[in-house]
Every structure is written in structure tokens, then in C-alpha cells.
Amino acid sequence: MGSLDSKIEKYLTTEEVARRYRTAASTVRYWRHIGYIPAGVKRGRRVLYDPDALDRWDAEQAGGVAALGSSVDDLLTEEAADAA
Numbered sequence: 001m002g003s004l005d006s007k008i009e010k011y012l013t014t015e016e017v018a019r020r021y022r023t024a025a026s027t028v029r030y031w032r033h034i035g036y037i038p039a040g041v042k043r044g045r046r047v048l049y050d051p052d053a054l055d056r057w058d059a060e061q062a063g064g065v066a067a068l069g070s071s072v073d074d075l076l077t078e079e080a081a082d083a084a
Helices: 004-009 014-019 025-034 051-083
Strands: 041-043 046-048
Touching: 014 025
Parallel strands: none
Antiparallel strands: 041 046
16 A cells, blocks of 8 residues: 555645646636535645546536437437428
């Protein structure tokens, strides 16, 4: 099992998350405040974010758009079949 330092190193700071999403650190703090992004873990004065949780959140965000698009396509296909 790795040391505590190596486990903590995997987590991202607010500034690193801001760079990841090409936005300001204040925006990341606001997103956390309103519950838009996965919750961070407070360690002392820092808030750290699990990159695996952010990866899952990214996939959910992309999947939600893709799922909506496919369900609309399916609905249009069904309507076209009913009309024929």
C-alpha cells in the first residue's frame, strides 16, 4: 500500500481543476458551491478533487447529451414509421 503522500498527490487542487476546464479558479469554487461538479475533499485550507470522480462526471455530461440526441432520433424514427 502506498504512502499517504502518494495517495494525496493524485488529487487535484482547485487551480488544477480550473486549468483542466479552462476556466478561473473562482468559477470552480462557485461550481462546488452550487453542486455543479463532484464534491471536493477539504484538507486544511485546500479543497482537493478526485480526478476519477471528475472523469466519471465528464462522461456523464457527455453521455447525457448523447443519450438525449439518440432518444430524439428514435422518437422521430417512430413517428415517421407511424405516419407511413
